[in-house]
Amino acid sequence: MKNGKIKLTILVDNSADDNLSAEHGFSLWIETASQRILFDTGQGTALPANACALECDLSQADMLVLSHGHYDHTGGVPHVLNVNPGIPVYCHAGVFLPRYSIRPEGGVKSISMPQQSRAALVGLPSGQIHWVAAPQLIQPDIGISGPIPRPHAFEDTGGPFFLDQDGHRPDLLDDDQALWIHTDRGLVIIVGCCHSGLLNTVEHIRRVSGIDRIRGIVGGLHLHNASVQRVEKTYRAIADWDVEFIVPCHCTGKDVVSSMLDTLDDKVQQGRGGLTLVI
Numbered sequence: 001m002k003n004g005k006i007k008l009t010i011l012v013d014n015s016a017d018d019n020l021s022a023e024h025g026f027s028l029w030i031e032t033a034s035q036r037i038l039f040d041t042g043q044g045t046a047l048p049a050n051a052c053a054l055e056c057d058l059s060q061a062d063m064l065v066l067s068h069g070h071y072d073h074t075g076g077v078p079h080v081l082n083v084n085p086g087i088p089v090y091c092h093a094g095v096f097l098p099r100y101s102i103r104p105e106g107g108v109k110s111i112s113m114p115q116q117s118r119a120a121l122v123g124l125p126s127g128q129i130h131w132v133a134a135p136q137l138i139q140p141d142i143g144i145s146g147p148i149p150r151p152h153a154f155e156d157t158g159g160p161f162f163l164d165q166d167g168h169r170p171d172l173l174d175d176d177q178a179l180w181i182h183t184d185r186g187l188v189i190i191v192g193c194c195h196s197g198l199l200n201t202v203e204h205i206r207r208v209s210g211i212d213r214i215r216g217i218v219g220g221l222h223l224h225n226a227s228v229q230r231v232e233k234t235y236r237a238i239a240d241w242d243v244e245f246i247v248p249c250h251c252t253g254k255d256v257v258s259s260m261l262d263t264l265d266d267k268v269q270q271g272r273g274g275l276t277l278v279i
């Protein structure tokens with residue numbers, strides 16, 4: 001597959017082509033010569049019709065990978081299991097944790113995996129869910145990061161995330177994981193919300209894959225609350241990696257995408273539902 005074509009199709013994103021539904025969430029369809037992988041499922045409302053319109057047959061997916069347990073990535077799980085009951089699922093055991101976003105102006109909001117998604121996963125036969133606790137290859141050239149170490153402390157999780165409604169226990173999103181594809185010109189890295197931070201994620205994947213060259217990055221970068229300093233350090237790192245392309249999606253933040261387009265120019269393509277990339 002290092003020399004074969006890979007097609008990525010964004011099924012769900014905060015924005016979308018006119019004929020598709022948009023919602024706050026992310027889902028990506030990955031097609032290689034031999035595999036179809038669904039990475040995240042959005043909130044669940046947009047996925048069925050968008051997948052159908054984009055001719056991505058969820059019943060034919062070979063595996064489902066969940067980047068983390070937030071509702072906007074896991075809400076479509078019941079639909080996926082409905083149309084594809086035997087699909088293997090890869091996720092970290094922490095996806096089921098109750099979690100909350102607590103904002104002074106917005107109060108407490110539950111952002112956990114929806115109950116229906118949890119019930120659908122818990123009801124699967126043993127062996128269908130693969131609990132990812134460490135980096136692992138799911139195909140010869142495709143890997144999942146497992147939990148991501150965070151040596152770059154300036155990269156926080158990107159929001160006021162807590163494990164309790166009183167805001168006493170910060171949620172470090174230990175279940176956050178990314179996927180990599182080893183292509184003939186380096187790694188393509190797929191992230192959901194990138195709660196571990198982009199530098200932490202990329203450096204971890206470089207280390208565990210043994211491959212240095214970063215060809216491209218696709219997914220939500222969760223920089224909308226980030227400081228100017230963090231955004232600048234992130235851009236410097238992307239420039240140092242000399243990526244061929246970066247596709248910021250979902251939670252990256254509108255202003256950040258604009259400044260990324262100004263700073264990194266033709267390497268940047270804003271993600272949206274319906275965007276396809278052939279690599």
Ligand SMILES: [Fe+2]
Pocket residue numbers: 025026070072073192193220250251
């Ligand atoms: Fe998200």
Ligand SMILES: [Fe+2]
Pocket residue numbers: 068070193195
């Ligand atoms: Fe998230």
